[in-house]
Amino acid sequence: MSLAARLYLAILGIVGLIAGAYLMGAPDQTAASFVWPVNPPATAMFMGAGYLGTSVTLLGALAMARSWGQVSLLIGPVVVFAALMLSATGLHAGRFFWDRPQTWLWVTLYGVILAGAGWLALSPPPDPPGAFRQARLTGLERLGLGTAGASMAVATGALFLAPELASPAWPWPLTPLTARVVAAWIAVGATLSLAAALRGNSVSVRIPLIGWTITVLLFELAALIGLPADVLNEPVARLYLVVLGTSVLGSIWLLYRLQGRRSLGGI
Numbered sequence: 001m002s003l004a005a006r007l008y009l010a011i012l013g014i015v016g017l018i019a020g021a022y023l024m025g026a027p028d029q030t031a032a033s034f035v036w037p038v039n040p041p042a043t044a045m046f047m048g049a050g051y052l053g054t055s056v057t058l059l060g061a062l063a064m065a066r067s068w069g070q071v072s073l074l075i076g077p078v079v080v081f082a083a084l085m086l087s088a089t090g091l092h093a094g095r096f097f098w099d100r101p102q103t104w105l106w107v108t109l110y111g112v113i114l115a116g117a118g119w120l121a122l123s124p125p126p127d128p129p130g131a132f133r134q135a136r137l138t139g140l141e142r143l144g145l146g147t148a149g150a151s152m153a154v155a156t157g158a159l160f161l162a163p164e165l166a167s168p169a170w171p172w173p174l175t176p177l178t179a180r181v182v183a184a185w186i187a188v189g190a191t192l193s194l195a196a197a198l199r200g201n202s203v204s205v206r207i208p209l210i211g212w213t214i215t216v217l218l219f220e221l222a223a224l225i226g227l228p229a230d231v232l233n234e235p236v237a238r239l240y241l242v243v244l245g246t247s248v249l250g251s252i253w254l255l256y257r258l259q260g261r262r263s264l265g266g267i
Helices: 003-025 041-064 072-091 101-122 139-161 163-169 176-199 202-226 235-258
Strands: none
Touching (some): 003 101, 041 072, 072 202
C-alpha cells in the first residue's frame, strides 16, 4: 500500500476509535458533549459499536494487509456511509448543535472521507500482476454475499427513505434522524457484501469480512448491554439478535472456506 492509503486508513481508524469509545462509554451524555442529543442511549451504543468495529477493521487492515487489493473493498462502504451520514445531517440540521466545534468537525471529517476516497479511487496503488488469479469466490459464496447484501440494501432503503414507517420494526425507538443513521450503518454491510459478490475474489474479501464480523459482534454486545431485559424479551429484539447472530455465523462460514486459499501473487 502507498503511504497515502495507509495514512487515510490510520486517520479513519483513530477517529473511529475515539468516537466509538465515547459513545459506548457515555451513551447517556450525548446532549452535553456530542453533536446532537442521541436518544435513547441504546442508539448511541449502537453507533459506538459501529465506530469501534470500523476502527478495528481499518487499523487491523494496516497491520495485516500487504497489498491495496486486500483493503480496496473497504473504500466503497466507507464512501456510502459518509454520504448517508452527511445527507442525514443536512436533512435534520435543526437537531445538531452548530455552536459546538465538534459538530463542524463532524461535517468536515465526513467531507474529508469522501474527498480522500475519491483521490484513492483515481490513483489506486498497483497490485502484483496476476495477484487475484485463481483466488475466485465460488458461485455459492457469491450467492450468499449477494443475498445478504440485497437484504441489507432493502433495510437501508426502508429506514432512510421512510423512517417513520420502518422504525417500528426496530427493537428500540428511533427518530427520523437516528433511523437514517442506523440505515447508514446497515448500508456498510450491504455495500461490502454486494461489492464482494460482484468482484468475486477471495483476496479482497478476507480482511473486510473479518472486520464486519467483529462489528456485528459489537452490535450484539451493544444491544445486550444497552437494552433493558423487558425489551430484549420482545419478539422484535429477539429477531434482531437472531439476524445479527446469523450474519456472524455466515461470515465465519465464509472465512473458514477462504482459509488457506491463496492467489498466484502469494497475497
